[in-house]
Amino acid sequence: MRYIKKLEDIPQLTETKRAALQPVADVYAFRVSDYYLDLIDWQDPADPIRQLVIPREDELKDWGRLDASNEAANTVMRGVQHKYPDTALLLCNEVCGAYCRYCFRKRLFMNDNDEASKDLTTGFEYIRTHPEITNVLLTGGDPLLLSTRRLTEIIDTLRAIEHVQIIRIGTKMTAFNPFRVLDDPALVAMFEKYSTPRKRIYIMNHFDHPRELTDEAVASVDRLIRAGVIMTNQCPMIAGINDDPQVLSDMFRQLSWIGCPPYYVFQGRPTAGNDPYKVPIVRGWEVFREALRHGSGLARRARFVMSHETGKIEILAVDDERIYLRYQRAKDANLRGRFLVYRRDDDAYWLDDLEPIAGTDTPRFAAEGLATVADGPSDRRGRAGVIALTIGSGWRSGCWPANRSISCRFSSRDRN
Numbered sequence: 001m002r003y004i005k006k007l008e009d010i011p012q013l014t015e016t017k018r019a020a021l022q023p024v025a026d027v028y029a030f031r032v033s034d035y036y037l038d039l040i041d042w043q044d045p046a047d048p049i050r051q052l053v054i055p056r057e058d059e060l061k062d063w064g065r066l067d068a069s070n071e072a073a074n075t076v077m078r079g080v081q082h083k084y085p086d087t088a089l090l091l092c093n094e095v096c097g098a099y100c101r102y103c104f105r106k107r108l109f110m111n112d113n114d115e116a117s118k119d120l121t122t123g124f125e126y127i128r129t130h131p132e133i134t135n136v137l138l139t140g141g142d143p144l145l146l147s148t149r150r151l152t153e154i155i156d157t158l159r160a161i162e163h164v165q166i167i168r169i170g171t172k173m174t175a176f177n178p179f180r181v182l183d184d185p186a187l188v189a190m191f192e193k194y195s196t197p198r199k200r201i202y203i204m205n206h207f208d209h210p211r212e213l214t215d216e217a218v219a220s221v222d223r224l225i226r227a228g229v230i231m232t233n234q235c236p237m238i239a240g241i242n243d244d245p246q247v248l249s250d251m252f253r254q255l256s257w258i259g260c261p262p263y264y265v266f267q268g269r270p271t272a273g274n275d276p277y278k279v280p281i282v283r284g285w286e287v288f289r290e291a292l293r294h295g296s297g298l299a300r301r302a303r304f305v306m307s308h309e310t311g312k313i314e315i316l317a318v319d320d321e322r323i324y325l326r327y328q329r330a331k332d333a334n335l336r337g338r339f340l341v342y343r344r345d346d347d348a349y350w351l352d353d354l355e356p357i358a359g360t361d362t363p364r365f366a367a368e369g370l371a372t373v374a375d376g377p378s379d380r381r382g383r384a385g386v387i388a389l390t391i392g393s394g395w396r397s398g399c400w401p402a403n404r405s406i407s408c409r410f411s412s413r414d415r416n
């Protein structure tokens with residue numbers, strides 16, 4: 001597999017185009033595998049695969065922050081993030097098979113960034129001394145770009161820590177370079193060894209578009225399933241790539257057929273450089289809801305969520321006036337399971353843009369972080385939305401008219 005890092009090595013781009021895009025690539029790194037480059041339909045300037053990896057001039061528009069969900073606040077040491085008590089992230093690599101133009105961690109690929117670490121010695125020690133950590137996510141960058149020997153060392157060390165039950169690996173290599181799996185029997189054998197009946201390894205794949213599900217990609221997914229890995233998919237909603245109900249629905253259905261069901265669709269974080277890829281919350285929800293109309297239940301398992309600095313927030317429903325959300329996970333225990341009601345705003349891209357409905361104890365957020373949080377009684381946690389919807393009488397008097405009818409999907413269980 002050849003990785004292309006220079007625009008001048010893409011003959012399909014005219015010289016003028018390359019000159020126009022070079023200033024963008026100088027700011028936000030460019031890289032792509034030759035396999036993935038071959039998937040582009042160069043006749044179509046709006047080709048979604050092209051949008052995904054080829055820079056665009058409008059990335060330089062001033063929008064967002066490099067660390068849009070303030071991961072710095074969760075970084076306990078180089079390469080380790082610890083936001084929720086049971087989950088630790090190990091940022092073990094700072095390279096990916098290609099660089100998604102809309103990446104929310106593109107800061108990792110910049111020269112002066114040292115957040116990721118290949119030396120995880122202190123990270124392992126941190127996890128060892130925190131018995132509440134039962135769930136470790138290897139991420140970056142792409143962990144599957146590490147050598148099989150190095151990845152084996154990491155998995156072996158984590159498996160030796162008794163309280164670590166789930167190991168997850170976030171990767172887009174099955175899309176960017178499925179041969180990483182297909183051509184390396186040692187990698188597959190490693191998964192066979194360490195994904196055990198009592199403690200499975202999960203691979204969080206990252207397919208964004210059904211055209212990425214080539215025969216090779218599907219074969220790599222199959223190889224990993226046969227090795228005993230649990231496969232699932234998560235992706236952001238990206239303008240020009242998958243903000244289309246038909247595209248998303250096609251992908252969901254195909255993913256369910258191949259044993260890699262959709263798990264999360266993320267509202268794009270307001271990350272610097274991502275202006276051309278942004279989708280407003282309301283439109284994203286409409287696309288997502290429409291995509292869920294088709295396919296079996298397994299194709300409709302995804303949840304539409306926002307990874308906000310305060311927690312993971314599910315976008316439950318939108319009606320003519322309001323947006324309904326709920327914390328799936330929260331950094332602050334007071335927010336866990338909290339049901340939120342904001343004024344509908346079709347131009348809002350992030351939680352911080354939304355206005356709470358007066359009379360609810362929905363918190364208001366500001367760009368610089370949490371501005372106010374009203375404490376709610378613990379018995380509301382995880383049940384507020386269902387109570388409000390089923391009895392229609394208001395979670396908080398005045399916030400939910402009895403005759404209000406909205407369409408939404410969520411349950412009272414706090415699934416992570």
Ligand code: SF4
Nearest residue numbers: 096099100103141172
């Ligand atoms: S694979 Fe993930 S980490 Fe890598 S560039 Fe794409 S979005 Fe970013």
